[in-house]
Amino acid sequence: MKPRAATRAVDLLIVGAGFAGLYMLHRARRMGLEAQVLEASPSVGGTWYHNRYPGARVDIQSLEYSYSFDEALQQEWKWSERYAPQPDLLRYANHVADRFGLRDGIRFSTCMAGAAFDESAQRWTVHAEGGESFSARFLVMASGPLSAPNRPDFAGLKDFTGPVYHTADWPHEAVDFSGQRVGIVGTGSSAVQAIPLIAQQARELTVFQRTAAYAAPARNGPLDAELEARVKADYAGFRARNRRMHGGFGSLLPPNPMSALAVPAAERDARFEERWQVGGFAILGAFNDLLTNLASNALLAEFVRGKIRATVQDPNTAALLSPTHTIGCKRLCVDSGYYETFNRPNVQLVDVSTQPIERIDAQGLVTGGQHYGFDALVLATGFDAMTGTMLRLDLRGRGGLSIQDKWHAGPLNYLGLGIAGFPNLFNIAGPGSTSAFTNVIVAIEQHVDWIADCIAHLHAKGLSTIEASEQAEAGWAEHVNAAARRTVFLSCNSWYLGANIPGKPRMFMPLADGFPRYADHCAEVARKGYEGFVLA
Ligand code: NAP
Numbered sequence: 001m002k003p004r005a006a007t008r009a010v011d012l013l014i015v016g017a018g019f020a021g022l023y024m025l026h027r028a029r030r031m032g033l034e035a036q037v038l039e040a041s042p043s044v045g046g047t048w049y050h051n052r053y054p055g056a057r058v059d060i061q062s063l064e065y066s067y068s069f070d071e072a073l074q075q076e077w078k079w080s081e082r083y084a085p086q087p088d089l090l091r092y093a094n095h096v097a098d099r100f101g102l103r104d105g106i107r108f109s110t111c112m113a114g115a116a117f118d119e120s121a122q123r124w125t126v127h128a129e130g131g132e133s134f135s136a137r138f139l140v141m142a143s144g145p146l147s148a149p150n151r152p153d154f155a156g157l158k159d160f161t162g163p164v165y166h167t168a169d170w171p172h173e174a175v176d177f178s179g180q181r182v183g184i185v186g187t188g189s190s191a192v193q194a195i196p197l198i199a200q201q202a203r204e205l206t207v208f209q210r211t212a213a214y215a216a217p218a219r220n221g222p223l224d225a226e227l228e229a230r231v232k233a234d235y236a237g238f239r240a241r242n243r244r245m246h247g248g249f250g251s252l253l254p255p256n257p258m259s260a261l262a263v264p265a266a267e268r269d270a271r272f273e274e275r276w277q278v279g280g281f282a283i284l285g286a287f288n289d290l291l292t293n294l295a296s297n298a299l300l301a302e303f304v305r306g307k308i309r310a311t312v313q314d315p316n317t318a319a320l321l322s323p324t325h326t327i328g329c330k331r332l333c334v335d336s337g338y339y340e341t342f343n344r345p346n347v348q349l350v351d352v353s354t355q356p357i358e359r360i361d362a363q364g365l366v367t368g369g370q371h372y373g374f375d376a377l378v379l380a381t382g383f384d385a386m387t388g389t390m391l392r393l394d395l396r397g398r399g400g401l402s403i404q405d406k407w408h409a410g411p412l413n414y415l416g417l418g419i420a421g422f423p424n425l426f427n428i429a430g431p432g433s434t435s436a437f438t439n440v441i442v443a444i445e446q447h448v449d450w451i452a453d454c455i456a457h458l459h460a461k462g463l464s465t466i467e468a469s470e471q472a473e474a475g476w477a478e479h480v481n482a483a484a485r486r487t488v489f490l491s492c493n494s495w496y497l498g499a500n501i502p503g504k505p506r507m508f509m510p511l512a513d514g515f516p517r518y519a520d521h522c523a524e525v526a527r528k529g530y531e532g533f534v535l536a
Contacts, residue, residue, distance in 0.1 A: 007125070007133045009034075009134070010036045010135070011028065011034045011138065011455075012024070012033055012035040012036070012139075012140055012455075013038070013115075013126045013139050013140070014035055014036070014037040014140045015038055015112050015139070015140065015141050015142055016037070016038075016141070017037050017041075017044045017106045018045060018048070018093070019067070019093065019440070020428040020429055020444045020447070021037050021039070021044075021142035022044060022096055022102055023067065023444060023445060023448045024448045025037050025102050025105050026102060029105070031452060031455070035105055036107065036134060036136075037106040038111070038112050038126075039109075040109070041108065041109065043090075043094070043108065044096075044103075044106065045089070045094070046147065049093075050170070051167060052086050052170045053167040053378075054175075055195075055197045056085065056167075056193060056194075057081075057089075057193065057218075058083055058084050059083065059218070060249050060280075060439050061082055061083060062082065062088075063223070063231050064242055064439055065249070066079075066092065067441060068236075070100075071235065073099065074232075074235050075232055080222065081222060082218075082220050082221055082224070083218055083220045083280070083334070110128045110132070112126060112128055112393060113127045114127050114393065114394030114396070115127070115393070115395050115396070116395075117396065117422065117424075119398060122424075122464045123135050123136060123137055124139040124424065124425070126139065138426065139426070140425075140451065141426065141430065142428045145430055145431075146168075146383045146385055147168075147383070149168040149382075149384075150382045150383050150388075151166060151379060151381065152357075154359065154360045154365075155359040156359040159362050160362060160364075161362045162376045163175075163376050163377070164377045164379065165377070165378045165379065166378075166379045166381070167190035167194060167380045168382075177198055177202040177376060178201055178202070179202075180202050180203055180375040181202065181204040181206070181375050181376075182198055182206070182375065183205075183206045183364060183374035183376075184198065184207050184377075184378040184380055185377070185378070185379050185381055186210075186379065186381045187207065187209045187210075187211065187213045188213060188331075189213075189331060191207070191378075192333040192334075193338075195338060196336060196338055196340070196341045199341045199346065199347050202346065203346060204348070204374070205347045206347075206350055206372050207347065207349050208350050208372075209350065209351060210352050210356075211353065212320065212321050212322055213330070213333045213338075214323050214328070214333065215332070215335035215338045215339065216276065216281070216282075216304070217279050217280075218279050218336050219277070219279030220279075220336055242442065243446075245515070246514040246515065247437055247438050248434075248438040248442030248515040249438075249439035249442065250281065250282075253275075253278060253282055256271060256286055256287050256288060257288050258288060259287055259289045260286070260295075260296035261293070261295060261296055268287075268299060272303045276303075276307065280334050283304075283332075284328055286300065287300075290327070290328065294326065297326050297488050298326075300327050301323070301326065304327060307339075308322050309322070311339040311340055312339050313343050320351055321339060321342060325491070326488045326492055329491055329494060331436075350372065352367050365377075382500055383495065385498075385500075386411065386431045386436070386509045387411045387431060387498075390403055390407075390411075390430070391403060395422075397419070397421040397423070398421050399421075401422075403419075403422075406419065406421055409505050409507070410477075411430070411432065411507065411509060412473050413427065413430070413473060413476065414432070414469070414472045414533070415468075415476060415522055415532075416430055416431060416433025416434075416511065417432075417433070417447065418466070418533060419468055420469060420470045420473045423465040423467035424465050424466060424467070426454075428444060429443050429447060432476060432477075432509070433518065434511045434515050434518045435510065437511075437514075438515045442515060446519050446522070450523075453526060454530065458535065463536060465536045466534070467536075472531075472532030476532075477507075479511075480512075487512045489508065496510055
C-alpha cells in the first residue's frame with residue numbers, strides 16, 4: 001500500500017467541480033478561505049462533462065441557465081442557441097474556471113475515497129484515492145443530484161459482444177453508428193434527445209420502452225439577438241425576476257394565473273396550443289393548476305396525446321408512445337423531433353412494460369420471448385438520483401455513523417443543506433431542496449451563497465460547528481412530504497421517489513414548494529440565528 005502523504009489542512013474541502021463546485025470555490029476564495037476541490041474527472045463541468053451523448057442539451061433557455069454572480073461574465077458570454085448544447089455548456093464551465101483562476105484549486109482525476117468527522121479536532125478528515133489526505137473544517141458536497149448512472153443489472157449484459165454505452169458516461173471519442181444496428185433502452189429525457197440523432201445515423205434503431213414519455217418540442221434555434229440584447233440591458237433585473245418564479249426561470253412568459261377547469265374547452269386548447277408553439281416547459285404554465293390538480297393535468301395529458309397521434313403515422317406506434325400517467329409527474333422531456341423519428345422506416349419501438357427485458361446475449365436482447373439483434377447497445381437508463389453518489393462514498397459523521405446507516409430509510413436532512421450527525425457538512429442541490437424542480441444554476445447559487453454566509457457567521461461568532469438537529473430534520477421531512485402531497489408528483493413512479501432503482505427506499509426527495517418560498521425559508525432560518533441547527 002502506498003504511504004499516505006502528509007495531511008493538508010484546508011478550510012473547505014469541496015467534492016466536485018461542476019457548476020456547484022466551481023462557484024463554491026470562487027466564493028470561498030473571495031472570503032479569503034483556503035479551499036480544495038476534488039474532482040473525479042480530468043476536467044471541470046460535472047454533468048456537462050459526462051453527458052455528451054448525441055443531442056445532449058439543456059432544457060432551460062441558455063440566457064437563464066447560466067451564472068448570475070458576475071455582471072461582466074453574464075454580459076460578455078455569448079450563447080449560440082436558445083437551448084445550449086452540451087459542448088457549449090462545457091466550454092462555459094471551462095471559461096468560468098479560467099476567468100476566475102479556479103483550476104489551481106482543483107485536484108483533477110481524484111476521487112474522494114472517504115471522509116470522517118474527527119470529533120476531537122472538530123474537523124473532517126478526507127482521504128482521496130491515491131493516498132492524499134486533507135483535514136477540512138467544512139466539507140461541501142457539490143457532487144450533483146444526477147451523477148451516479150443507473151446501470152440495470154440485466155442478465156447476460158457482460159456477454160454482449162458489441163459496445164455498450166450509457167448516456168451519462170458517454171465516450172469522449174466520437175461514436176459513429178453509421179451502418180450499425182443499434183438498440184437503446186429507456187425513453188426518458190436523455191433518450192428523447194439521443195434517439196432522433198442516433199436514428200439519423202444508424203442503419204436500424206430499436207427502442208425498448210418501459211414507460212412512454214411526454215415530450216414538448218424545444219423549438220430550439222439560434223439565440224434571438226433582440227431577446228439577448230433586451231435581457232442584457234437589465235440582466236440583474238431579469239435574474240431577480242427569475243428568482244421569484246416557481247422554478248427559478250420563466251419570467252419571460254409567466255404562467256397563466258387561471259385554472260384549466262375555469263375556461264371552455266376551445267379556449268383551453270387555444271392556450272395549450274399557444275404554449276406548445278412557444279416550446280419547452282412553457283406548456284406547463286398554460287394554467288396555474290396543471291401540476292396540482294389531477295383533473296386539469298388530465299386535460300393537458302390528452303392534449304399532448306393528441307399531438308402524438310397527429311405526428312406518428314402508425315396508429316399502433318402512436319398508441320404505444322402515448323403515456324397514460326399524469327403529465328409532469330416524471331420530468332417533462334423537451335425534444336427536437338422525437339415523435340417524428342418513429343415515422344422513419346429504420347426505427348422500431350418495442351414495449352417492455354408488461355414483459356420486461358429478460359436477458360441480453362452476445363447478439364442482442366430477449367423480451368417477450370423474442371430476440372432483437374443489434375451491433376451496439378445504448379443504456380439511457382438514467383441515474384440513481386439525489387442519493388446515489390453520496391451513498392457510494394465512505395462518509396462517516398459523529399461516532400462513525402455512516403451515511404448508509406443514516407439514510408437507510410431515505411435521505412433525512414434539514415433544508416437539504418445539513419444532516420444531523422454530520423456537522424459542518426453541506427450538501428448542494430441534493431434531496432430536501434428544490435433543485436430538481438428549479439433552474440439548477442439558480443438553486444446552486446442560492447445554496448453556495450447561503451453556505452458562504454453561514455461560514456462567515458460562524459467565523460464572526462467564534463463558533464466551530466453547525467449541525468442540523470434531529471428535530472428540525474424530522475420537521476423538514478414532513479414539510480417535503482406535505483409539499484409533494486399538494487401536487488401530482490406522488491401519482492406515478494419517478495426518480496423523485498427513488499422508484500427507478502430496485503430496492504431504493506421510497507421517499508419523495510425533492511422539495512416541490514417552489515424556489516422563492518424555499519429561498520425565503522432558508523434566509524429566514526439564517527436570520528433567526530440558524531434556527532433548527534445546533535451551533536457550537
Ligand atoms: P430517466 O428519466 O430516469 O429515464 C430512464 C429511462 O430508462 C426511463 O424510460 C426508464 O423507464 C428506463 N429504464 C430504466 N431502467 C430500466 C429497465 N430495467 N428496463 C427498461 N427500461 C428501464 O433518465 P434520463 O433520461 O437520463 O433523465 C434523468 C433526468 O436527468 C431527467 O429527468 C432530467 O432531470 C435530467 N436530464 C435533463 C436533460 C435535459 O433536457 N436537459 C437531458 C437528460 C437528462 P421507466 O420510466 O419505466 O422507469
